[in-house]
Amino acid sequence: MNVLLRKLKNFVRREILRDPFLLTAKRWFKDQGDTTLRVNYPLNAQSVVWDVGGYKGDFAHEIHSRYGCKVYLFEPVPHFYAHCVERFKNNPSIVCLQYGLSNADGEFEITDTGDASSFVRLGENNAAYKAQLRDASAVFHALGDPEVDLIKVNVEGGEFFIFPSLIEHGLMPKFNHLQIQFHNFVPNAVEQRQSIRQSFSKTHREDWNYEFVWEGWSRK
Structure with a gap:
C-alpha cells in the first residue's frame, strides 16, 4: 500500500503539479541514461575509476566488466562494504575501501536507507551506524596522486x-570525467550546486545534464 501511495503521490507531483525534479527524472529514464550516459566512457584496462558511494557494487561491476579498468570503491556503510568485499573478493582490480569522502577526516553517524544512505539527511525511523569519512584531497595523495579517468x-x-575540497x-x-548526482534536499542546494558547477567550468566542459538527477563533465 505504501508503494502504491508513493507512486500516486509522484504521479500527481509530476503530471499535475509538474514538479521539475520528477519531470527531469522522467526524461532521464526515457533517455535510458542508466544504460547509456552513465557507462559510456573512453576507458580501457589502464584506466582508474573512483566509485564514491559504491553501495552494493553494481556500478563498479558494470564499469569494470566493460573496460577492465581499476576501480576504487568507497563505501562507509558496514554491511554494504562487507557485501562488496565478498562480491569482489576474487577481483583484485576492484579495491573496496570502508570509508566515505568529505572535506575532513572524522567519524560520523550515517543512516541506513539503502541506496539513499546519508551523513547529511538523518532519518528518525532509520537505523544508523558510525562510519568513517576522510578528506578527499588527502585520500587522493594517499592513493598516489593518480590520474583518475572517471569519478x-x-x-x-x-x-x-x-568537491569543494578537491577544488x-x-x-x-586530475579527474578526466565527472559523473555526479547532486541532491536537492540539502539547504541552499541550488546555490551550492551552481557554485560548484562554476568552478568545474574552469577545467571541464559539461557533456550532459539532468538537473539534480545526474550530470556528466569532461576535462577540457
Whole structure:
C-alpha cells in the first residue's frame, strides 16, 4: 500500500503539479541514461575509476566488466562494504575501501536507507551506524596522486563537501570525467550546486545534464 501511495503521490507531483525534479527524472529514464550516459566512457584496462558511494557494487561491476579498468570503491556503510568485499573478493582490480569522502577526516553517524544512505539527511525511523569519512584531497595523495579517468559520486548530499575540497586543493584537473548526482534536499542546494558547477567550468566542459538527477563533465 505504501508503494502504491508513493507512486500516486509522484504521479500527481509530476503530471499535475509538474514538479521539475520528477519531470527531469522522467526524461532521464526515457533517455535510458542508466544504460547509456552513465557507462559510456573512453576507458580501457589502464584506466582508474573512483566509485564514491559504491553501495552494493553494481556500478563498479558494470564499469569494470566493460573496460577492465581499476576501480576504487568507497563505501562507509558496514554491511554494504562487507557485501562488496565478498562480491569482489576474487577481483583484485576492484579495491573496496570502508570509508566515505568529505572535506575532513572524522567519524560520523550515517543512516541506513539503502541506496539513499546519508551523513547529511538523518532519518528518525532509520537505523544508523558510525562510519568513517576522510578528506578527499588527502585520500587522493594517499592513493598516489593518480590520474583518475572517471569519478562517479552519489553520496546523498556529501557531494557538497567532497568537491569543494578537491577544488580548493587544485585537484580537479586530475579527474578526466565527472559523473555526479547532486541532491536537492540539502539547504541552499541550488546555490551550492551552481557554485560548484562554476568552478568545474574552469577545467571541464559539461557533456550532459539532468538537473539534480545526474550530470556528466569532461576535462577540457
